[in-house]
Amino acid sequence: MRAYSHTLSRMGGNMRRVGLYINISLVLFLGVLGLSWLTHGTGVIQNDTSRNIYIPKDLTMPLQVKVAYNGRDIFFRYRWPAKQASIYHDMVKFEGGKWVRYGGSVAGPQPQGIYEDRVTMLVDDGSVPEFARYGGYITIGDRMRFFTNEATAKEVRAHPYLGQKRNQTEVGKHLPATRKDINDWASVVPEEELAALRKGGYFLDLWHWRAHRGGPIGASDDQFVFDARSGDAGKGAFTDNWDSQKQQPKVMFDPQKNKNQRSLKWDDLIQRKLGFDDVYFITEDTAVPFDAAYAWKDGDTIPRRLLRKPDGSHADITVVGQARWKDGYWDVTLKRAMDTGKPTDDKIMLDKRVYNVAFAVHRDALGSRWHNVSMPVTLGLGRDAELVATRFDGDEPAWNQAWHTVTLFYPGQVNWANLNSKKHAGAESIKKGVPVKYRHSEIQLAHYGVEAEFADAIRRQWLLTMLAGVILIAGFGIALNLLLTRKQGV
Amino acid sequence: MAGYHVVLVHFPIALWMTATLAILWRALSDGALAKAIDRALVPLLVVGLISGLAAYAVGLMVWPWETISSTPLGRNHVLLATWTVAYWTLLLATRWIQGEAVWDGVMRWVMAGLAILGSALLGITGTLGGHLVGIYTEVSEALRFFGWEVYTTFYVPTLTLAAIGAATVLLIGLGIWGRAPQRSAG
Numbered sequence: 318m319r320a321y322s323h324t325l326s327r328m329g330g331n332m333r334r335v336g337l338y339i340n341i342s343l344v345l346f347l348g349v350l351g352l353s354w355l356t357h358g359t360g361v362i363q364n365d366t367s368r369n370i371y372i373p374k375d376l377t378m379p380l381q382v383k384v385a386y387n388g389r390d391i392f393f394r395y396r397w398p399a400k401q402a403s404i405y406h407d408m409v410k411f412e413g414g415k416w417v418r419y420g421g422s423v424a425g426p427q428p429q430g431i432y433e434d435r436v437t438m439l440v441d442d443g444s445v446p447e448f449a450r451y452g453g454y455i456t457i458g459d460r461m462r463f464f465t466n467e468a469t470a471k472e473v474r475a476h477p478y479l480g481q482k483r484n485q486t487e488v489g490k491h492l493p494a495t496r497k498d499i500n501d502w503a504s505v506v507p508e509e510e511l512a513a514l515r516k517g518g519y520f521l522d523l524w525h526w527r528a529h530r531g532g533p534i535g536a537s538d539d540q541f542v543f544d545a546r547s548g549d550a551g552k553g554a555f556t557d558n559w560d561s562q563k564q565q566p567k568v569m570f571d572p573q574k575n576k577n578q579r580s581l582k583w584d585d586l587i588q589r590k591l592g593f594d595d596v597y598f599i600t601e602d603t604a605v606p607f608d609a610a611y612a613w614k615d616g617d618t619i620p621r622r623l624l625r626k627p628d629g630s631h632a633d634i635t636v637v638g639q640a641r642w643k644d645g646y647w648d649v650t651l652k653r654a655m656d657t658g659k660p661t662d663d664k665i666m667l668d669k670r671v672y673n674v675a676f677a678v679h680r681d682a683l684g685s686r687w688h689n690v691s692m693p694v695t696l697g698l699g700r701d702a703e704l705v706a707t708r709f710d711g712d713e714p715a716w717n718q719a720w721h722t723v724t725l726f727y728p729g730q731v732n733w734a735n736l737n738s739k740k741h742a743g744a745e746s747i748k749k750g751v752p753v754k755y756r757h758s759e760i761q762l763a764h765y766g767v768e769a770e771f772a773d774a775i776r777r778q779w780l781l782t783m784l785a786g787v788i789l790i791a792g793f794g795i796a797l798n799l800l801l802t803r804k805q806g807v
Numbered sequence: 808m809a810g811y812h813v814v815l816v817h818f819p820i821a822l823w824m825t826a827t828l829a830i831l832w833r834a835l836s837d838g839a840l841a842k843a844i845d846r847a848l849v850p851l852l853v854v855g856l857i858s859g860l861a862a863y864a865v866g867l868m869v870w871p872w873e874t875i876s877s878t879p880l881g882r883n884h885v886l887l888a889t890w891t892v893a894y895w896t897l898l899l900a901t902r903w904i905q906g907e908a909v910w911d912g913v914m915r916w917v918m919a920g921l922a923i924l925g926s927a928l929l930g931i932t933g934t935l936g937g938h939l940v941g942i943y944t945e946v947s948e949a950l951r952f953f954g955w956e957v958y959t960t961f962y963v964p965t966l967t968l969a970a971i972g973a974a975t976v977l978l979i980g981l982g983i984w985g986r987a988p989q990r991s992a993g
Binding site for chain 1 (some may be wrong): 874876877879882885886890893896897900901912913914939954956958960961962963966967970972974975976978981984986
């Protein structure tokens with residue numbers, strides 16, 4: 318009897334012990350699952366500007382747009398949030414006896430905050446059908462500037478057409494049909510074909526307002542995207558103020574027109590002391606030839622871009638009123654003749670016609686590919702469309718209509734070649750002509766864009782995670798069954 | 808293959824959801840009906856697993872591996888499908904090996920919890936499959952609320968992988984350790 322009672326007591330003890338082990342196993346299993354949930358998505362995505370990788374904090378942003386036309390001119394009004402106005406750009410600072418450049422295009426935000434805000438708009442009239450479906454994605458080709466695998470300046474300079482004829486030093490936006498193979502930036506089609514394509518309207522008009530390079534003198538750049546991104550015929554609103562042979566600026570401020578100052582003060586720029594009504598830019602009217610003999614002091618700073626009055630087709634787009642940032646928002650209005658008379662530079666706007674447009678904004682001292690872009694948007698001039706341009710009488714619109722809000726997103730390193738490759742599940746849909754907006758949202762595209770920058774690393778980590786999960790499930794199963802068998806056998 | 812995959816996934820979904828209900832019922836009841844349903848559980852889970860594996864295999868043929876493993880939604884769908892199949896295999900193996908002992912004491916609640924977790928995995932897998940073909944549900948909103956943006960690949964950092972590895976070793980160790988006295992007592 319005592320032995321039986323001892324056996325029962327031992328059995329009870331074993332059962333409690335096994336029960337404890339099962340509970341521990343359960344806690345361990347669920348604990349690791351919890352840890353996985355809490356830490357997922359970390360450990361891979363990291364900024365690395367040496368590889369042209371920088372992920373903005375905000376992956377989407379709103380842009381408000383209004384459009385109006387009077388039969389002669391068309392007006393676009395843009396409004397977007399920005400923490401502050403970034404109106405300085407590309408400066409040379411005197412330090413240690415030489416002029417050092419700050420504020421050129423860099424990967425990620427310009428460290429000193431010297432990089433201008435911008436708003437851009439691609440326009441098409443149907444001559445580039447893929448643009449209506451995929452927007453700016455079609456302009457992003459192989460080995461683009463500031464992609465991790467960007468083509469080197471040496472490679473581009475050596476290209477017989479892009480480098481030697483077009484003076485390109487990097488692979489910029491271009492349209493797919495300008496290349497024989499979308500997987501090869503260098504495979505430009507013969508020049509006769511390029512000429513025929515352009516004549517046939519195969520290009521995108523590009524409206525490009527910059528807060529420094531043109532903004533202060535009420536000018537906007539007028540460009541187009543074709544075999545590269547180019548300015549329309551004529552003189553642009555800015556040029557370089559840099560003598561590369563002498564390694565010094567070409568011009569400086571005219572002291573007689575700038576309170577006896579030949580330069581800006583670096584500290585004023587860094588502390589953002591100079592506002593819209595101060596002198597923070599240099600124009601042909603306020604410049605005199607650079608005086609190398611002047612006793613320059615450390616911190617003297619001269620804008621590396623000289624603003625000038627644009628002309629020709631390049632001057633078609635002008636700023637209406639004053640483009641200003643106020644209370645956290647930019648408000649910029651651009652105007653252009655509906656018919657500029659230059660159909661190979663501009664998309665001619667006609668009443669009762671529908672166009673396709675796509676917008677982009679640069680802010681937070683971010684340049685080059687670190688912009689937020691939109692999906693393609695239809696624009697109807699007195700026609701039903703996503704964005705309807707309102708007809709008005711007179712010279713300037715009253716802007717009574719409601720804003721049309723477009724969500725812009727960070728596009729990451731996604732190019733047209735990849736989208737048409739086996740790496741994109743939607744490549745077949747692209748072949749069938751399914752528009753991007755029917756399958757993807759802006760935030761989805763932003764996340765995909767980010768992941769594209771870490772494609773190999775994320776794929777590897779995902780495979781390991783999948784395997785680890787299976788091993789964990791198997792381990793838990795083994796533990797549970799060993800313990801339960803023990804319990805049965807007690 | 809996409810069409811065949813869509814047809815095939817209905818079977819494991821139906822069978823595993825039914826199995827979930829059966830497990831929950833048996834966990835809550837020792838009645839005759841619950842016991843009768845429990846007797847059908849192993850066949851139910853076996854057929855569920857076979858149809859699940861078939862759907863999984865056909866699913867892998869919808870897109871080339873290079874495609875499905877390059878897209879975040881595709882990766883997530885494959886990952887969750889893999890875990891779902893593995894998980895239901897665990898439930899089947901446990902019920903099959905342990906028999907009715909899985910309903911003893913606290914284990915019945917463990918089984919109920921595991922079934923709910925398995926259903927959740929199944930639901931998420933299905934939701935992600937829907938996303939892949941352009942059919943969206945609010946489940947992804949719920950996942951977003953709980954901290955997972957389904958448009959980003961689900962992966963864990965190397966440190967967590969190490970923790971999973973360590974936990975797996977510990978789990979097996981616990982099983983062996985917990986089993987050891989039986990042999991000595993026997």
